[in-house]
Amino acid sequence: MTPVFALIDCNSFYASCERVFRPDLSRTPIVVLSNNDGCIIARSAEAKPLVKMGQPYYQVKELLQGHGVVAFSSNYALYGDMSQRVMTVIEGMVPALEVYSIDEAFVDLTGMPGDLDYLGRCIRERVLKHTGIPVGVGIAGTKTLAKLANHAAKRWASHSGWVVDLRDPVKYHWVLKKCDVSEVWGIGKRLTAQLRDMAIRTAWDLSRADPALLRKTFSVVVEKTARELAGTSCLQLEHAQPPRQEICCSRMFGQRLTALAPLKEAVATYVMRASEKLRQQRSLARRMRVSIRTGMFNPDEPRYANGVLVQLPYPTDDLRLLTRMAQEALERVYRQGFRYSKAEVLLLDLCQRGEYTGDLFSAQQTQSAERVMAVIDGVNQRWGRGTLRSAAVPAAAEWAMRRGLMSEGFTTQVAGLWRVG
DNA sequence: TCTGGGGTCCTAGGACCC
DNA sequence: TCTGGGGTCCTAGGACCC
Numbered sequence: 244m245t246p247v248f249a250l251i252d253c254n255s256f257y258a259s260c261e262r263v264f265r266p267d268l269s270r271t272p273i274v275v276l277s278n279n280d281g282c283i284i285a286r287s288a289e290a291k292p293l294v295k296m297g298q299p300y301y302q303v304k305e306l307l308q309g310h311g312v313v314a315f316s317s318n319y320a321l322y323g324d325m326s327q328r329v330m331t332v333i334e335g336m337v338p339a340l341e342v343y344s345i346d347e348a349f350v351d352l353t354g355m356p357g358d359l360d361y362l363g364r365c366i367r368e369r370v371l372k373h374t375g376i377p378v379g380v381g382i383a384g385t386k387t388l389a390k391l392a393n394h395a396a397k398r399w400a401s402h403s404g405w406v407v408d409l410r411d412p413v414k415y416h417w418v419l420k421k422c423d424v425s426e427v428w429g430i431g432k433r434l435t436a437q438l439r440d441m442a443i444r445t446a447w448d449l450s451r452a453d454p455a456l457l458r459k460t461f462s463v464v465v466e467k468t469a470r471e472l473a474g475t476s477c478l479q480l481e482h483a484q485p486p487r488q489e490i491c492c493s494r495m496f497g498q499r500l501t502a503l504a505p506l507k508e509a510v511a512t513y514v515m516r517a518s519e520k521l522r523q524q525r526s527l528a529r530r531m532r533v534s535i536r537t538g539m540f541n542p543d544e545p546r547y548a549n550g551v552l553v554q555l556p557y558p559t560d561d562l563r564l565l566t567r568m569a570q571e572a573l574e575r576v577y578r579q580g581f582r583y584s585k586a587e588v589l590l591l592d593l594c595q596r597g598e599y600t601g602d603l604f605s606a607q608q609t610q611s612a613e614r615v616m617a618v619i620d621g622v623n624q625r626w627g628r629g630t631l632r633s634a635a636v637p638a639a640a641e642w643a644m645r646r647g648l649m650s651e652g653f654t655t656q657v658a659g660l661w662r663v664g
Numbered sequence: 665t666c667t668g669g670g671g672t673c674c675t676a677g678g679a680c681c682c
Numbered sequence: 683t684c685t686g687g688g689g690t691c692c693t694a695g696g697a698c699c700c
Contacts, residue, residue: 277668284668284700299667317668344700431698462674464698491670498665540667587669645666 246476247352247359247382247410250389251333251366253326254377254397254405256346257285260325261315263375264653264661272312276300279495279645280316316646320655328374336366341480349386351480363406383409386478387471390428391418391446412474419447419472429468434461446472486524486595492517493587496642499538500583505642506535507570511635513588514569518562519623521590522616527558529592531565533572538584549576550587558594561612562619565590566633 253259257275262268272289276282283298290312294303300314307314326345334340337350352359363380370378381392388409395418396407409415425435427446441460443449450472458466467477492513500506510533521528534550551572559565569588622631629636652659 279666279668281667297667301666304666347700429698433697462697464674487671489671493669495668538667541665585668 244354246384247355248384248386248389248476248480249337249350249352249359249363249380249382250343250386250393251348251350251370251378251380252393253329253346254379255285255287256326256376257315257317257322258287258290259376260322261318261650262287263325264650268313272310273315274307274312275315275317276646276648277317279497280314280648281495284317314648316649318650318652320652321650324654325374325376329370329376329378332370332373333366336362336369339480339482341482342484349389349480352382359410360406360408363408367405377405380406381409382407383415384474385471385476386480387428387468388415388474391415391422391426391472394422394426415474416447419450420445422446424449427468427472429464434465437461486526486593487520488593490517490520490526490528490590490593491587492520493585493589494644495585496583497645498642500642501579501581503574503577505640506577506583506586507573508635508637508640509586509642510569510573510588511566511633512637512640513586514565515562515629515632515636517588517590518560518565518616519620519628521593522560522620525596526593527560527596528555528565528590529558529594530554530590531569531572532587532589532591533569533576534587534589535573535576535583536585536587537581545581547578547581549578551575552591557609559609559612560596560616561609562616562633564612566635570635 258273261273261275270289272293273287274283274290274294275285277284280300282300283294283296283303286294286296290307293307293310293312304314322345330340330342330348333348333350337352338355339351341349343349352362355362359382363382366380367378370376379393379396381389381394381396383389383392392407392409392415395409396405409418422445423435424430424438424443424446425432427449430438430449437460438444438449441452443452449469452469454466454469457469470477494509494513496509500509531553532550533553534548536548537546538544539546553568553572555564555568573586619631623629629638653661
């Protein structure tokens with residue numbers, strides 16, 4: 244059977260989420276900022292011509308204010324919750340769904356009877372009605388082409404559209420010829436430059452290139468991308484999300500830190516968050532990497548970036564052990580005289596609980612740790628993150644993120660609920 | 665003054681083994 | 683002159699994505 248995929252993605256997702264709860268802003272341009280209100284990471288359609296993605300906020304703040312643009316700090320609890328709602332609606336309408344990112348899903352429509360264009364429009368309507376979030380739908384014979392169809396929907400479709408079916412070769416050849424190779428999924432900046440040197444400029448050129456040569460020059464990934472553009476499906480829908488192979492928590496501080504003590508607090512805080520994620524997927528870590536760095540943009544400031552890899556005594560998810568070892572690691576990389584901007588905790592070499600059988604000593608420790616961790620996670624789930632925490636983590640930190648423009652927890656906190664009447 | 669965070673996959677190259 | 687060859691495992695680093 245000929246495979247058929249669709250990619251469904253939310254338009255200006257973070258900005259749309261904010262707008263759902265602020266109908267007064269339905270025509271106002273909106274931007275959403277990264278942590279610490281650093282750069283622009285989402286723009287509503289009206290704001291798109293004014294600023295580029297990733298632009299530092301401080302550079303465009305005045306310009307935006309001049310145009311009446313409303314800025315929000317990012318509110319990930321809200322976006323995560325809205326994402327789940329969108330995915331649930333789509334899941335009820337298709338045979339199989341792969342959540343690809345917070346605002347995108349691939350679906351497998353192979354063998355679906357009926358008019359797929361109509362199905363696409365139904366999905367769009369229902370998601371909009373049930374969640375308030377507008378989505379676009381791209382349909383094609385491969386995942387890479389479905390991505391491109393989605394891209395084409397934004398670039399060429401009239402606004403009544405938002406659904407583009409590229410199964411017809413005449414249509415997708417037309418789109419391939421119009422698209423620069425850099426617009427193809429999987430082709431970033433570097434590859435674009437290298438492909439250009441080989442006279443491959445458009446998506447069409449890439450689809451016609453010799454797969455063997457691409458494999459030899461680059462990798463199988465590029466080869467598959469080219470084959471997919473040519474219409475041969477190489478990438479399947481990934482059904483069950485396998486557990487993550489590494490877990491990371493890294494964050495810029497709200498202000499530069501010089502002393503060891505606040506860095507220790509930050510590292511302890513990141514360990515707490517990373518270990519929560521670890522336990523959520525029922526994994527244990529064998530190794531951990533702790534690193535710190537100064538800012539990178541100021542040329543006058545001395546730079547330093549370093550990290551250490553820690554071998555854990557046995558695979559563990561024990562917050563207490565991880566915190567202790569992370570702080571020791573921090574002491575080893577810390578140097579005086581620098582203004583640090585960021586710390587990172589990476590949990591590596593993960594294995595699933597149950598896959599691992601330790602010796603008797605560590606088994607006993609693991610069992611008692613498991614009970615303590617279950618209590619911590621249970622309390623925090625019920626009463627909010629950070630209710631129960633290790634003593635190394637402060638209640639309110641001087642280095643905490645700046646996010647002065649944050650919306651309320653409309654769907655995630657009782658205090659944020661709307662009152663009607 | 666001020667520039668995000670969290671992932672994945674692939675390859676190259678070194679160490680080691682027979 | 684000419685110093686094996688092939689396999690595996692591990693790690694670091696590059697590139698990409700949203």
